[in-house]
Amino acid sequence: MSLAAAGSLFKVVEIQGRGRGLVASCPIRAGQVVLKDSPVLLYSALPLIPQSSPSSSSTPASCFCDHCFRILLPSSSTVSCPSCQHCRFCSPKCLSIALNSSHSSWVCQALSHLRVNPVLLQQPLERQLQARFLISAYNLAQVSPSDFQILLSVQGSPDAATAEAAQFLHPLISSLCPPPINPQNGFSIELIAALLAKDKLNAFGLMQPFSEDDEQRSVRAYGIYPHASLFNHDCLPNACRFDYVDTSAPDDNHNTDIIIRMIHDVPEGREICLSYFPVNENYSSRQKRLSEDYGFTCSCDRCNVEANWSDNDNVEDDAEDEDEAMDEDQDESLAASDTENIPPEENSDFPHAYFFLRYMCDRKNCWGTLAPLPPNADTPSTVMECNVCSNLKNDDGFGVIEGQDGVSMED
């Protein structure tokens, strides 16, 4: 679904202090899909050299296809790039597509150079990923100039951190003899800084598969989704995004598309917002992330309430008032169980408790958001899907629907 196709559901408007935003142009129902978006650019979020086997060239470089980022199962017929032997693909078809797009011969050579660059390899993962992004961006300019223009059109201007990264990466990337973009700006440090800023503000992470044992789920790939990048942030979002990287049909070339679905009904005129990170984070860490990573101070309803809490006041204190047991491992976060006995109308300090009760997944280490499946004609679905662990639950009794992990969403 392109922005134009979804145009009847929302419009792009300029909102004071927030830049562009997407506003409902009609009432939108819970579960309704408002956008299906394809990436203009995707790049791996793994270190240049796999951590577990830094010196072995025969060890697989990654456990994800280097083009479509599906997980590579031991039984699957994977193929390696014939030139670098490092990047692996889930099928000969994916390799063939990649050789003409994401893994062109220039990308292959550039990544091979980076993998033996001792200065870059000593840098933190973030710097290595910025190098990966710049390789992909320059390649995009070559293989799809129109998509490169789209990348340039998303929001983002350099800050001190991206300017410093550009200082470091400019000589490195220039030494890879990238293909010329245009004679005016070539591979200027300014262009590199601008690209890094756009990536920082707009990249969506495609996460590694969920596991209850993983406290910190990592990202497998980052992507720039031009339409989805127009959603502003709210700490109590009314929409959330789903992806079906591994569960889409094997011949589906759009498995890295993301889908934005409404969490609950919204009236015409309401801005549709996502949360840029899991909703369980507390006030100070949310404000810190939004300021450092996105350059704004959040003044959403939830922040306005929590700004008035004293320094040590947090959701857990409310939960303690209610004689709730504390999860010591989560003392910086809001645990769903902490809110169970706090009806919003009885706790004026915490009016948004209802959101966490109804829309936050309570599975261990998940912290995902629940949204109903799309309505059937006008009938709303009573089944809620978690956008992190894919669990399906009945909206009424919150019972888990067995055997329904990883459903695939089509248009």
Ligand SMILES: C[S@@+](CC[C@H](N)C(=O)[O-])C[C@H]1O[C@@H](n2cnc3c(N)ncnc32)[C@H](O)[C@@H]1O
């Ligand atoms: C992914 S972009 C969202 C679309 C952006 N507003 C635009 O014009 O393209 C993220 C940027 O939007 C702005 N933004 C997002 N949510 C905001 C909010 N709640 N309040 C103020 N600015 C916000 C910030 O400048 C942020 O860095």
